[in-house]
Amino acid sequence: xxxxxxxxVRVELGARSYDVLVGRGLIAGAxxxxxxxxHRPRVAVVTDExxxxxxxxALTAGLEAAGIVVVSLALPAGEATKGWPQFTRxxxxxxEQKVERRDIVVALGGGVIGDLVGFAAAVLRRxxxxxxxxTSLLAQVDSSVGGKTGINAPQGKNLIGAFHQPALxxxxxxxxxxxxxxxxxxxxxxxxxxxxxGDADYFAWLEENGPALAxxxxxxxSEAVRRAVQMKADIVARDETEQGExxxxxxxHTFCHALEAATGYSDRLLHGEGVAIGCALAFELSARxxxxxxxxxxxxxxxxxxxxxxxxxxxxxxxxxxxxxLLELMAQDKKVVDGTLRFILAxxxxxxxxxxxxxxxxxxxxxxxxxAGR
Ligand code: GLY
Numbered sequence: 001x002x003x004x005x006x007x008x009v010r011v012e013l014g015a016r017s018y019d020v021l022v023g024r025g026l027i028a029g030a031x032x033x034x035x036x037x038x039h040r041p042r043v044a045v046v047t048d049e050x051x052x053x054x055x056x057x058a059l060t061a062g063l064e065a066a067g068i069v070v071v072s073l074a075l076p077a078g079e080a081t082k083g084w085p086q087f088t089r090x091x092x093x094x095x096e097q098k099v100e101r102r103d104i105v106v107a108l109g110g111g112v113i114g115d116l117v118g119f120a121a122a123v124l125r126r127x128x129x130x131x132x133x134x135t136s137l138l139a140q141v142d143s144s145v146g147g148k149t150g151i152n153a154p155q156g157k158n159l160i161g162a163f164h165q166p167a168l169x170x171x172x173x174x175x176x177x178x179x180x181x182x183x184x185x186x187x188x189x190x191x192x193x194x195x196x197x198g199d200a201d202y203f204a205w206l207e208e209n210g211p212a213l214a215x216x217x218x219x220x221x222s223e224a225v226r227r228a229v230q231m232k233a234d235i236v237a238r239d240e241t242e243q244g245e246x247x248x249x250x251x252x253h254t255f256c257h258a259l260e261a262a263t264g265y266s267d268r269l270l271h272g273e274g275v276a277i278g279c280a281l282a283f284e285l286s287a288r289x290x291x292x293x294x295x296x297x298x299x300x301x302x303x304x305x306x307x308x309x310x311x312x313x314x315x316x317x318x319x320x321x322x323x324x325x326l327l328e329l330m331a332q333d334k335k336v337v338d339g340t341l342r343f344i345l346a347x348x349x350x351x352x353x354x355x356x357x358x359x360x361x362x363x364x365x366x367x368x369x370x371x372a373g374r
Contacts, residue, residue, distance in 0.1 A: 005023045005024060005025060006021045006022055006023025006024075006025075006026060007021070007022045007023060007222065007226045008020070008021055008022075009022065009226060009229045009230050009233050010233065011145065011146075011165070011233040011236055011237060012233070012237040013165060013236070013237060013240060016165045018165060018166060018167055018168055018169065019168060019169070020144075020145055020168075020169040020171060020229050020233065021033060021168075021169065021170050021171065022140070022171045022173065022222055022225050022226045022229060023171075023172070023173060023222055024172065024173050024174045024218060024222075025172065025174060026133075026170040026171065026172035026174075027055050027058050027059050027062070027108075027133060027135075027170070027172045027174070027175060028058045028059070028061070028062045029062060030059055030062055030063060030106075030133065030170055031062050031063050031065070031066035031068055032066070033168060033170060034063070034068070034104065034106075034131060034168070035066065035068075037104050037129065037131070037167055037168065038068065038103075038104060039102040039103070040102075040103070041066075041067050041068045041069060042068065042069040042070075042071075042103065043063065043068060043069075043070055043071075043103070043104050043105070043106050044071050044072070044073075044094055044097050044099050044103065044104075044105050044106065045059065045060070045070055045071070045072040045073070045105075045106040045108055046072070046073050046074075046075065046090055046093075046094075046105065046106070046107055046108070046109075046113065046116075046117045046120070047072065047073070047074050047075070047107075047108040047109050047113060048074060048075050048076065048077040048078075048081065048109050048110075048112070048113050049074045049075070049076060049077050050077040051074075051077070051108055051109040051110070051113070051135050052072070052074040052108075054135070054175075054178045055108060055135060055175060055178075056072060056074070056108065059106075059108060059133070060072065071097050073089075073090065073093045075089070075090065075113070075116075077112075078112070079112060079152070079265055081112055081113075081116065082112045082115060082116050082151045082152050083151055083152050083153075084151065086116065087116055087119065087120060087151050090116060090117065090120045091120045091123065091124060094120060094124050095124070099124065099125075099128060100125070100128075101125050101127075101128055102128075102129075103128060103129075104128075104129050104130065104131055104167065105117060105120070105121045105124070105128055105129070105130040105131070106130070106131045106133060107121075107130055107131070107132050107133065107144075107166075108133045108135065109133075109134070109135055109136075109139070110134065110135055110136035110138065110139045110143075111134075111136065111138055111139045111142075111143040111144075111271075114132050114134055114139050114143050114144050114149075115143060115148070115149050115150055115151065115158070115161070116149075116150075116151055117130060117149075118130055118132070118147070118148075118149030118150075118164055118166065119149040119150050119151060119160075119161050119162060119164070121149075121164060122149055122161075122162040122164035123162070127164065129166075129167040130164075130166055130167065131166055131167055131168045131169070131170065132144035132145075132166045132168075132169040132170070133169075133170045133172070134169065134170075134171055134175075135172070135175040135178075135179075136175075136176075136179060136183060136187055137176055137179065137183075137184055137186075137187025137188060137190070137191065137225070137272075138186065138187035138189075138190050138271065138272050139187075140171040140173075140176075140187070140225050140229070141187065141190050141191050141194070141224075141225055141228040141229060141232070142190045142228075142232065142249070144166070144169050144171065145169055145229055145232050145233060145236065146165075146232055146236040146240075146246075146249075147163045147164055147165035147166065147236070147240065148161065148163060149161050149162055149163070149164050150162065156332060157257070157260075157265075163240065163241055165240075171225055171229070173218060173221050173222050173225065174218075176221060177216070181214075182270065183270065184214065185214065185272070185273075185307060185308065185309050186270035186271065186272030186273050187272050188210070188214065188272065188276075188307060188309065189252075189271075189272030189273055189274070189275040189276035189279070189309065190228075190272050190275055191206065191224055191225075191228050192206060192210075192276060192279065192303065192304070192307075193249075193251050193252055193275055193276075193279055194227070194228045194231045194232070195349070195350065196251060196252075196279050196283070196300065196346065196349055196350065196352065197248045197249070197251045197344070197346075197350070197352040198231060198235075198248065198350055198351075198352065199227075199231060199350050200348070200349045200350030200351075201350075202227055202228075202231070202350075203303075203349050203350060205227075206224065206303065207303050207306075209223075209224070210303065210306065210307050211306060211307065214307060214308075232249065235248065235249060244354075247342070247344065247354050248344055248352050248353070248354065250344055251275075251278075251279055251282060251344040251346075251352050252274075252275045252276070252277070252278030252279035252280075252281070252282055252344070253275060253278060253344075254278065254282075254330055254341065254342075254343055254344070255274070255277065255278035255281045255282065255330070256271070256274035256275045256277065256278035257274075257329070257330070257332070258326045258327075258329035258330040258332075259274045259277065259278070259313065259316065259320075259326070260274050261329045261332070262320050262321055262325070262326060262329055263316060263318070263320070268316060268317055268318055269316050273309065273310050276304050276309050276310065276311065277310055277311060277312060277313060277315075277316075279300060280297060280300050280301050280304060280311050280312065281313075281366055281367075281370060282343065282344060282345060282346065282352075283296050283297040283300045283346055283349075284297040284366050284369075284370070285343070285345060285358070285362060285363065285366045286345040286346045286347070288362055288365070288366065289345070289358070289359075289362060291345055291346065291347055292346050292347050292348045292349075292351075293348065296346070296348060296349055299349065300349070312370050312373060313367070313370040313371050314370065314371060314372065314373035320371065322368075322371070323364045323367035323368040323371065324364070326367050327360070327363060327364060327367065330363075340356040341356070341358070342354055342355065342356045343355055343356075343358050343363075345358070
């Protein structure tokens with residue numbers, strides 16, 4: 001920690017570098033962190049109705065106490081917001097508020113709000129700066145950092161968007177207190193992903209501390225978020241636009257996207273739950289292909305079980321397409337290159353890599369066994 005209240009992680013991107021602050025009290029104390037970015041004492045905040053009820057007052061009160069005028073818009077909560085209608089509403093509202101090129105737009109919320117508002121900021125007047133104030137664990141460790149912004153298309157998730165880096169990220173650990181338990185654990189699916197893809201020590205630390213941080217330990221939560229953000233910052237600094245290494249952040253996502261599509265993006269399966277199951281499947285596939293030790297998938301699943309999380313396809317409620325149907329859905333993935341599906345596999349915990357060389361039969365066998373609970 002750089003101070004008793006928050007840690008700072010720097011995302012090094014030359015002229016577009018920025019800080020991610022991780023700690024408690026950052027929403028109520030946002031004024032001090034935002035002030036250096038303001039050319040005039042005015043900000044436009046976009047949030048959703050649920051987050052507005054929990055956090056907008058604290059943010060607004062702190063800013064107004066510092067003499068900053070706040071205008072705000074609350075969009076409906078939920079994934080359905082992340083499409084053209086609410087995007088258009090957001091952009092037109094920002095124009096009505098006369099947000100100028102040198103102003104700051106604040107995205108207060110989870111991944112849906114961060115992605116949508118970031119994209120709105122990317123296109124408004126050909127680009128205004130924006131600040132991410134992520135309020136979900138998933139947004140704090142993943143979507144608020146790295147500049148991927150966008151909305152969903154009828155053809156698929158996140159198919160319309162832009163790289164637009166925030167000017168600052170304020171990850172207030174206190175906001176996690178108001179998350180429903182299931183949503184917190186879903187975000188934890190993205191946390192565990194970082195250990196699995198690139199840091200075995202972090203995974204071991206999560207095995208030891210995961211249950212206590214899920215139970216509410218603030219120091220452990222801060223440390224977990226800080227370490228995940230540091231890993232993401234390092235990867236983004238090396239590969240901002242995903243020409244190579246950044247694809248590792250998609251560990252578990254090829255399986256996850258198919259499962260999300262198969263469950264209609266409903267609350268049968270939250271995104272991070274799908275990521276966790278997808279990570280377990282990626283390790284199972286890696287072990288069967290002889291890439292990693294046979295014990296590794298069991299270790300991944302044991303940690304997910306210790307956290308009270310789903311770890312297999314058979315735990316998803318309701319009907320699903322068969323293995324062939326899921327494989328078909330996987331073929332819609334953005335990681336398809338020249339018609340070849342690319343997987344993130346692993347040589348061990350903390351040692352993921354990208355490959356296009358995966359026999360179709362091996363994937364089908366893993367899916368079929370997972371659906372049967374074997
Ligand atoms: N969520 C994956 C990435 O930011 O690249």
